[in-house]
Amino acid sequence: xxxxxxxxxxxxxxxxxxxxxxxxxxxxxxxxxxxxxxxxxxxxxxxxxxxxxxxxxxxxxxxxxxxxxxxxxxxxxxxxxxxxxxxxxxxxxxxxxxxxxxxxxxxxxxxxxxxxxxxxxxxxxxxxxxxxxxxxxxxxxxxxxxxxxxxxxxxxxxxxxxxxxxxxxxxxxxxxxxxxxxxxxxxxxxxxxxxxxxxxxxxxxxxxxxxxxxxxxxxxxxxxxxxxxxxxxxxxxxxxxxxxxxxxxxxxxxxxxxxxxxxxxxxxxxxxxxxxxxxxxxxxxxxxxxxxxxxxxxxxxxxxxxxxxxxxxxxxxxxxxxxxxxxxxxxxxxxxxxxxxxxxxxxxxxxx
Numbered sequence: 001x002x003x004x005x006x007x008x009x010x011x012x013x014x015x016x017x018x019x020x021x022x023x024x025x026x027x028x029x030x031x032x033x034x035x036x037x038x039x040x041x042x043x044x045x046x047x048x049x050x051x052x053x054x055x056x057x058x059x060x061x062x063x064x065x066x067x068x069x070x071x072x073x074x075x076x077x078x079x080x081x082x083x084x085x086x087x088x089x090x091x092x093x094x095x096x097x098x099x100x101x102x103x104x105x106x107x108x109x110x111x112x113x114x115x116x117x118x119x120x121x122x123x124x125x126x127x128x129x130x131x132x133x134x135x136x137x138x139x140x141x142x143x144x145x146x147x148x149x150x151x152x153x154x155x156x157x158x159x160x161x162x163x164x165x166x167x168x169x170x171x172x173x174x175x176x177x178x179x180x181x182x183x184x185x186x187x188x189x190x191x192x193x194x195x196x197x198x199x200x201x202x203x204x205x206x207x208x209x210x211x212x213x214x215x216x217x218x219x220x221x222x223x224x225x226x227x228x229x230x231x232x233x234x235x236x237x238x239x240x241x242x243x244x245x246x247x248x249x250x251x252x253x254x255x256x257x258x259x260x261x262x263x264x265x266x267x268x269x270x271x272x273x274x275x276x277x278x279x280x281x282x283x284x285x286x287x288x289x290x291x292x293x294x295x296x297x298x299x300x301x302x303x304x305x306x307x308x309x310x311x312x313x314x315x316x317x318x319x320x321x322x323x324x325x326x327x328x329x330x331x332x333x334x335x336x337x338x339x340x341x342x343x344x345x346x347x348x349x350x351x352x
Contacts, residue, residue: 026067026068026069026070027068027069027070027071027092027094027095027096028065028066028067028068028069028095028096029049029065029066029067029069029074029076029090029092029095029096029098030063030064030065030066030095030096030097030098031047031063031064031096031097031098031099031100032058032061032062032063032064032098032099032100032307033045033047033058033062033063033064033078033080033100033102034062034099034100034101034102034270035083035101035102035104035236036101036102036103036104037103037104037238037263038235038236038237038238038263038272039236039270039271039272040062040235040236040270040272040302041058041060041061041062041063041310042058042062042080042083042102043057043058043059043060043061043062043208044057044058044080044208045057045058045062045064045078045079045080045083045102046077046078046079046080047064047066047076047077047078048076048077049066049069049074049075049076049077049090050074050075061308061309061310063307063308069092070092071092071093072091072092073089073090073091073092074089074090074092075087075088075089075090076088076089076090078100078102080102082104082105083102083103083104083105084102084103084104084105086100086101086102088100104238135203137198137199137201137203137280138198138199138200138201138202138203138206138231139152139159139160139198139199140203141203141206141209141231142160142162142198142229144209145164145209145211145213145227145229146213147164147165147213148162148163148164148227149162149163149164150162150163151163157292157320157321157322157324157349157350157352158171158191158197158350158352159171159172159195159196159197159198159199162175164213164226164227165213165226165227167225167226169194169226170192170194171191171192171194171195171196171197172184172185172186172192172194172195172196172223173192173193173194173223173225174194174223174225174226175194175196175223175224175225175226175227175228175229176220176221176222176223176224176227176228176229177196177198177223177228177229177230177231178228178229178230178231179198179201179230179231179233180230180231180232180233180312180314181230183221184196184197184198185221185223187222194223197352198231199294199296199318199320199352200296200316200318201231201233201296202255202276202277202278202296202298204241204243204255204257204276204278205233205234205257205276205298206231206232206233206234207232207233207234207235208232209229209230209231209232210229210230210232211227211228211229211230212227212228213226213227214227233298233300233314234300235272235300235302235312236259236272236274236302237257237258237259237272237274237276239259240256240257240258240259241256241257242254242255242256243255243256248285249282249283249284249285250281250282250283250289251281251282251283251284252280252281252282253278253279253280253281254278254279255276255277255278255279256276256277257274257275257276258274258275258276259272259273259274260273260274260275261273270303270304271301271302271303271304272300272301272302272303273299273300273301273302274299274300275297275298275299276297276298276299277295277296277297277298278294278295278296278297279293279294279295279296280292280293280294280295281293281294284324285341286324286325286341286342286343287325287339287341287342287343288323288325288342288343288346289323290322290323290324290325290349291321291322291323291349292320292321292322292323293319293320293321293322294318294319294320295317295318295319295320296316296317296318297316297317297318298314298315298316298317299314299315299316300312300313300314300315301313318352319351319352320351320352321349321350321351321352322349322350322351323346323347323348323349324343324348324349325341325342325343325346325348326343326344326345326348328342328343328344329344332344
């Protein structure tokens with residue numbers, strides 16, 4: 001028995017050494033995904049390697065972490081809708097931290113990958129979704145949420161009437177609406193609890209919309225009975241722009257955005273600053289002109305303070321005023337006192 005003890009000890013030490021060697025080979029790949037043009041972090045980018053079956057998504061600050069990777073060569077792929085897929089072969093010998101810049105490119109939906117691991121715990125409407133359909137104001141973006149529809153009875157002057165999953169949400173009573181994390185629902189309002197007017201958001205500045213539907217979620221607040229929607233606006237403009245639109249019934253709209261920092265400085269120092277403004281006017285199709293006016297202004301500065309810290313300062317102003325035809329009784333139309341698009345009190349309206 002005594003002669004066998006050294007052999008057993010030797011086997012034990014060899015086994016411990018092999019386990020240590022195996023654990024030492026499990027490396028971590030981390031990094032940050034940014035827009036090559038603006039230098040801003042990109043959230044929701046998919047990162048995968050050929051040595052790891054799991055897929056991770058970059059967070060709001062563009063960061064990602066892939067663990068338990070083996071030593072040696074690993075082929076990494078980074079993809080995001082609206083950007084050119086980035087492919088790179090890494091020769092890993094230690095824990096590695098990367099900075100990946102994605103170039104914007106044409107949208108190619110020829111290949112669709114469906115994978116259960118790393119799936120979103122929430123649903124996201126990207127900037128591409130917003131661009132694919134005409135949008136006159138930010139409230140209309142809510143219509144893209146599956147199962148949600150709305151009705152407007154003040155021509156854009158008031159928060160819309162919202163319906164979702166069998167809920168009559170009124171003007172926000174049962175759905176939590178936020179913009180960049182800021183609550184929009186008003187806890188107390190004469191027109192209804194939870195009144196949520198999103199017209200202060202300029203639709204061209206919407207980066208993405210996150211949402212989820214279902215029963216109350218404590219981390220989203222008191223109004224999350226039917227669901228919640230969070231608008232994320234841009235930290236940087238791809239380029240300065242000016243847009244003018246005109247339509248029937250005296251309808252006109254103008255919107256402009258101006259980059260305040262040179263693009264070279266923005267990409268190098270990850271600093272961005274812009275100012276944007278919007279003005280809308282419409283008489284609408286009622287017999288009594290609506291004289292609807294709305295003006296929005298938003299300015300933003302953003303900058304990296306560190307690898308995992310970003311400073312964002314935003315200032316905005318919103319104003320609107322309108323008349324609307326109001327509700328009319330059927331007997332007024334039947335008697336000829338008022339047309340179908342007429343009004344009893346043409347001075348009814350408001351100011352926001």
